Amino acid sequence: MDRPGKPDLILLGDVVTADPSRPRAEAVAAAGGRVLALGARAEILALAGPGTRVVDRGGEEILPPFRDAHLHLLPLGRQAGRADLHGLDLDGLRTAVAAHAALHPGEGWVEGAGWSLDALSLGRPPDAADIAGLAGGRPVLLFSHDFHTALVSVEGMALLGMLGDRPPMVPDFDRDRDGRPTGLLREAAVFAAGGAAQAAMTEEDDREAVLAACRGLLARGIAACDDMDGGRTLRALASLRRAGRLPVRVRAAIRPADLAVFERTGLPPRADDGGLRVAGLKVFLDGALGSRTAWMLEPYEDDPGNRGLRTLEPGALEDLARRAAALGLPCFVHAIGDAAVRAALDALEAAAPGLPHRIEHAQCIHPDDLPRFRALGIAASVQPGHMATDIPVADRAWGARGARAFPLRSLLDAGAEVVFGSDAPVEPADPALWIRAAVERTTPDGRPEGGWWPAEKVGRESAVRCTVEAPLSPGAPLPPSTAGRGGAWGEGATS
Ligand SMILES: [Zn+2]
Structure with a gap:
């Protein structure tokens, strides 16, 4: 064990600190996942004790821990359970939804996300008829790329009360010239339908x-x-x-x-x-x-x-x-x-x-x-x-x-x-x-x-x-492992 103050880790590389008073360094010394010192290679290597691991990342950048200042953790974690519709035209979308339903059998909602008016290029908004018969009678809910619009199948419309036989669970939806719902939801209605589809989640x-x-x-x-x-x-x-x-x-x-x-x-x-x-x-x-x-x-x-x-x-x-x-x-x-x-x-x-x-x-x-x-x-x-x-x-x-x-x-x-x-x-x-x-x-x-x-x-x-949680400076946390994207901290160790 090193005495307090001795680094347990020294990282060598192109250190971008995000600290305007010292934008770059060649090396970082750290203990317990926190920065002890930053500086030139020789200066930082001089701090090493017998228990210090030295990792040379060559010319690779070492950046502070990042912060994502706007995201949606629950929908992000659920993406794996949805058909990916990014960039697809209508044929591609229909194939993807049918394949997803077949791969994820059950009775619940079949969800997808990522479609856009531009990629569909129908010259009109999509409607429930476009996604009829894809999921063996299960309700289908497909979010647009920006999650501000969603398309729901006729089975889904029935469950959401959009067909007139009971009070609707969504506040507002598009209707055609004859007053029938088209299956297109916008804004608050998208949120409400998403909530209904996920009500079965524990x-x-x-x-x-x-x-x-x-x-x-x-x-x-x-x-x-x-x-x-x-x-x-x-x-x-x-x-x-x-x-x-x-x-x-x-x-x-x-x-x-x-x-x-x-x-x-x-x-x-x-x-x-x-x-x-x-x-x-x-x-x-x-x-x-x-x-x-x-x-x-x-x-x-x-x-x-x-x-x-x-x-x-x-x-x-x-x-x-x-x-x-x-x-x-x-x-x-x-x-x-x-x-x-x-x-x-x-x-x-x-x-x-x-x-x-x-x-x-x-x-x-x-x-x-x-x-x-x-x-x-x-x-x-x-x-x-x-x-x-x-x-x-x-x-x-x-x-x-x-x-x-x-x-x-x-x-x-x-x-x-x-x-x-x-x-x-x-x-x-x-x-x-x-x-x-x-x-x-x-x-x-x-x-x-x-x-x-x-x-x-x-x-x-x-x-x-604009992307960091805090600059790399003494006392600040080290970034989490970047395993899988350029190697874990342990790789390339020189001692
Ligand atoms: Zn957002």
């Missing part, structure tokens, strides 16, 4: 799904995350935390439906180690770009007359912000269109100034609103992976307003706090993907050449700073 199923999601995060170097779902996700997180089984530090958002419980009982105390804490109230103010429901100041280029959807009545966000503030909680406001971002800033400024609020997504920001983030102390919680996927859609829907879309450089130049995340399972929880997207501003296959609205590219060190 709390143990929930805990296993959350753990599966956490294991995936750790494998990609993510040691901390912000979950956006509250409700049963928070119950599963709290139960895992109590049992000492939560492997990732989680800041959990609650939803408006959870408020009443905490207003009666108060918030659970914060864990000193940051293991789990309730950190904010997640509120939706608009829809999403892909569904043309993001709330815009001006109409969509490819849908004249449509400015998207405001999902809260005027004044409702202010009311929710005051109730959250009474519990000491800031708001995490889902706002994608420039009108939603402006309305969110207005409401938070008026109703609950001074709390560390966040705008989630903030995909399109009017230039007049950029300085308000810093002035109001409101952070922008952005997912660069959405940009990479949505560049072709944004070009069609927003045209020249792409200049104010994902304005990462402008936000940072304006002094705003910017935190990056994935929105998993909508996009993969993989920091390498979103850092690349922020730096290069291209689609996953590298288009357009030179980057999309390249004035808004950010440097790699800035992108890493």
Whole structure:
């Protein structure tokens, strides 16, 4: 055993600290999973004792532990139980759903996720007839890529009470000219249908799904995350935390439906180690770009007359912000269109100034609103992976307003706090993907050449700073093992 102060591990490599006062180093000394010292190779190697393991990672980068500032752990953990519909046309989708149902026999719901209007390219929204007869009479529920729309089969519509014989379990749904439901659900109805389909899941199923999601995060170097779902996700997180089984530090958002419980009982105390804490109230103010429901100041280029959807009545966000503030909680406001971002800033400024609020997504920001983030102390919680996927859609829907879309450089130049995340399972929880997207501003296959609205590219060190839980500095935790992606810490040991 080394005396306290002796490192048990020294890592050599290209150390990117995300600490502006010392952006790079050649070596890290650590003990008990925490950083002791950073510096030049010789300087750090001089600290080694007889029990110190030295790992030389050559020219490979050593990065701080990552934080995914916006994701959905329970749906992420359940993705394995859903058919993957990303990028499929209707024939591909039908084949994938039928194959998934055959591979997962039973009587319950058959779920899928990932379809988009663009990939289906039907020239019309899909409907229940498109997915008839795929699952041997079992109900089918297929979430769109952004989870803001879902398609439900006629068997599913019957179970959800959409066929008129009993009160519907979903608040609102599309109907055809004859008044029959088409099978297409939007926004709150998607959430309600998802809840109904998952009603048969037990709390143990929930805990296993959350753990599966956490294991995936750790494998990609993510040691901390912000979950956006509250409700049963928070119950599963709290139960895992109590049992000492939560492997990732989680800041959990609650939803408006959870408020009443905490207003009666108060918030659970914060864990000193940051293991789990309730950190904010997640509120939706608009829809999403892909569904043309993001709330815009001006109409969509490819849908004249449509400015998207405001999902809260005027004044409702202010009311929710005051109730959250009474519990000491800031708001995490889902706002994608420039009108939603402006309305969110207005409401938070008026109703609950001074709390560390966040705008989630903030995909399109009017230039007049950029300085308000810093002035109001409101952070922008952005997912660069959405940009990479949505560049072709944004070009069609927003045209020249792409200049104010994902304005990462402008936000940072304006002094705003910017935190990056994935929105998993909508996009993969993989920091390498979103850092690349922020730096290069291209689609996953590298288009357009030179980057999309390249004035808004950010440097790699800035992108890493928006992605870390804390900089690598003395006392800070080391990143989790990166086993499976470039080797575990133990590989390449020189002594
Ligand atoms: Zn989300």
